[in-house]
Amino acid sequence: MSNTNYEYIMCRYGELSTKGKNRRNFTNQLLRNIKGQLKQFEALTYKTTYDRLYINLNGEDGLAVSEELRHVFGLSSFSLAIKTERDLDIIAEKALDLIRMEEGATFKVFARRHDKTFEHNSDTINRHVASKILQNTNLKVDVHNPDISVIVEIRGDTSYIMMGKILGAQGYPVGIQGKVMLMLSGGIDSPVAAHLMMKRGVRLEFVHFASPPYTSAQAQKKVLDLAKELGKYQNDIRVHIIPFTDIQLEINEKVPESYSITMMRRFMLRIANQLAEKKNCLAIANGESLGQVASQTLESMNSITAINDGLPILRPLITYDKIEIINLAKKIGTYETSILPFEDCCTIFTPKNPVTKPKRDKIDRFESYFDVDTLISEAIDNVEVVDFRYHEEEEEESFL
Ligand code: ATP
Ligand code: MG
Numbered sequence: 001m002s003n004t005n006y007e008y009i010m011c012r013y014g015e016l017s018t019k020g021k022n023r024r025n026f027t028n029q030l031l032r033n034i035k036g037q038l039k040q041f042e043a044l045t046y047k048t049t050y051d052r053l054y055i056n057l058n059g060e061d062g063l064a065v066s067e068e069l070r071h072v073f074g075l076s077s078f079s080l081a082i083k084t085e086r087d088l089d090i091i092a093e094k095a096l097d098l099i100r101m102e103e104g105a106t107f108k109v110f111a112r113r114h115d116k117t118f119e120h121n122s123d124t125i126n127r128h129v130a131s132k133i134l135q136n137t138n139l140k141v142d143v144h145n146p147d148i149s150v151i152v153e154i155r156g157d158t159s160y161i162m163m164g165k166i167l168g169a170q171g172y173p174v175g176i177q178g179k180v181m182l183m184l185s186g187g188i189d190s191p192v193a194a195h196l197m198m199k200r201g202v203r204l205e206f207v208h209f210a211s212p213p214y215t216s217a218q219a220q221k222k223v224l225d226l227a228k229e230l231g232k233y234q235n236d237i238r239v240h241i242i243p244f245t246d247i248q249l250e251i252n253e254k255v256p257e258s259y260s261i262t263m264m265r266r267f268m269l270r271i272a273n274q275l276a277e278k279k280n281c282l283a284i285a286n287g288e289s290l291g292q293v294a295s296q297t298l299e300s301m302n303s304i305t306a307i308n309d310g311l312p313i314l315r316p317l318i319t320y321d322k323i324e325i326i327n328l329a330k331k332i333g334t335y336e337t338s339i340l341p342f343e344d345c346c347t348i349f350t351p352k353n354p355v356t357k358p359k360r361d362k363i364d365r366f367e368s369y370f371d372v373d374t375l376i377s378e379a380i381d382n383v384e385v386v387d388f389r390y391h392e393e394e395e396e397e398s399f400l
Contacts, residue, residue: 005101008056008080009054009055009062009066009081010081010153011052011077012052012076012077013026013030013053013076014073014075014076014168015172026074029175029201031053033072033073033173034072036235037232037390038068041060041064043057043059044065066078069166069168071169072233073171073173073198074169074171074174074201075170076170077166077167077168078165078166079162080163081160082098082160083158084160086154088120091128091159092128092131092133094161095129095132095133095150096136098161098163099133099150100137103147104147106139106140106141106142106145106147107130107148107149107150108141108146108150109126109130109133109150109151111126111152111153111154112153113125113154114156115156125152149164150162169199171198171199171200172200173201174198174234175201177201178282179204180197180202180276180282180284180285180314181205181206181207181272181275182204182205182206182207182285182286183206183207183208184206184223184226185223185287186219186226188339189288190286191226191230191287191329191332192287192325192329193286193316194206195233195328195332196328197285197316198233202285203234204237205240206227207275208223208240209244209268209271210223210242210243210245212243213245218340222340224239226337226338228388228390229332229334231389232390233332236387236390237388240385241383242271242379243379243382246375246379247264247267248264251263254366254369255369258351258354258355259358259362259366260351260354261350261354262300262304262358265304266363269284269304270372270376273311274376278380282311282312284311284312284314286313286314286315287317288317289315289317289318289320289321292322294356299357303360304358306360
């Protein structure tokens with residue numbers, strides 16, 4: 001799509017099955033998210049109507065804006081547009097100007113008359129515009145699979161002319177579903193899980209368990225880089241970094257190696273749960289996938305989650321194959337960072353033969369060796385919070 005001359009972006013809302021107040025929540029949240037994501041384009045102005053959102057470019061680069069807009073959940077598609085009078089000849093003339101800048105050999109005109117007071121029906125508009133293009137270019141009409149779609153919409157006393165649609169990110173606007181605490185590791189899976197949660201309209205906060213000095217500063221930076229990357233989809237990002245070294249060392253000292261992962265994950269879950277409740281999250285999410293590793297067999301999940309009488313645990317990747325997850329990671333832009341070699345806390349303390357069917361009575365016995373509540377509250381008291389805003393280079397660090 002060529003860039004020149006476009007004045008607007010016309011956005012089409014995504015899965016909008018709701019009406020009334022819910023519909024307003026959807027469009028208000030979407031508008032807030034879009035404004036946040038496009039903040040660096042200072043001249044933009046916005047207008048929402050019942051079924052469309054219009055971005056007035058006011059001289060900003062339409063293609064650069066489109067590139068960012070593609071990541072915003074809640075849009076089914078959008079188009080660069082020009083606005084013109086409600087006059088058939090002028091519409092045809094402008095459509096001709098625009099199509100001349102496009103590449104392709106075939107076209108089709110898609111006219112829609114939202115305002116029935118316009119004297120020409122869509123069929124007449126289609127034919128008038130098509131014949132103007134046929135007379136003045138070498139382009140041919142292809143009604144089945146056109147290279148260029150010429151879209152004409154008559155709305156009120158104006159008409160919009162667009163060349164094709166850009167696919168939106170689909171889903172619901174981040175924020176309309178409340179907040180979830182996602183367990184973010186440096187692996188491939190959890191950033192993909194985050195993306196899928198956000199796509200359902202969930203606002204995320206992240207919790208990461210770090211075990212310095214066994215985990216390096218680079219490993220931590222990798223996690224923060226992943227979180228930052230996810231800022232493409234949720235403008236403001238918060239990561240809670242939980243100091244986990246003491247707990248891991250104590251597990252290593254007191255628990256047989258084959259049970260260390262089970263114990264560790266029970267601690268992680270308890271901490272995630274408490275932190276999530278403290279931050280008013282409605283659920284926890286993670287990147288687990290059934291059968292992927294010993295701690296993700298159904299038996300393991302059963303005994304690990306048994307501690308949880310708290311929030312629901314959402315596992316968006318539960319049925320995904322690794323290869324599917326990898327493909328998604330590549331698509332959303334987190335894969336390259338995820339495969340950097342820095343070890344995270346699970347990998348360092350990984351036993352050679354973790355249990356795949358942990359026994360409840362053994363878990364209970366091992367756990368009785370710990371002062372669980374104190375360990376958890378100490379970890380939470382010493383959390384480090386890192387905030388990012390997408391497009392802002394410097395991260396702010398604060399301690400709670
Ligand atoms: P991989 O992509 O290699 O599977 P992973 O991060 O998924 O990496 P797993 O051991 O499979 O690693 O962990 C399962 C899930 O547990 C992760 O998806 C993540 O949600 C959570 N998790 C694991 N380690 C951490 C950690 N250090 N901090 C926060 N969450 C973690
Ligand atoms: Mg995994």
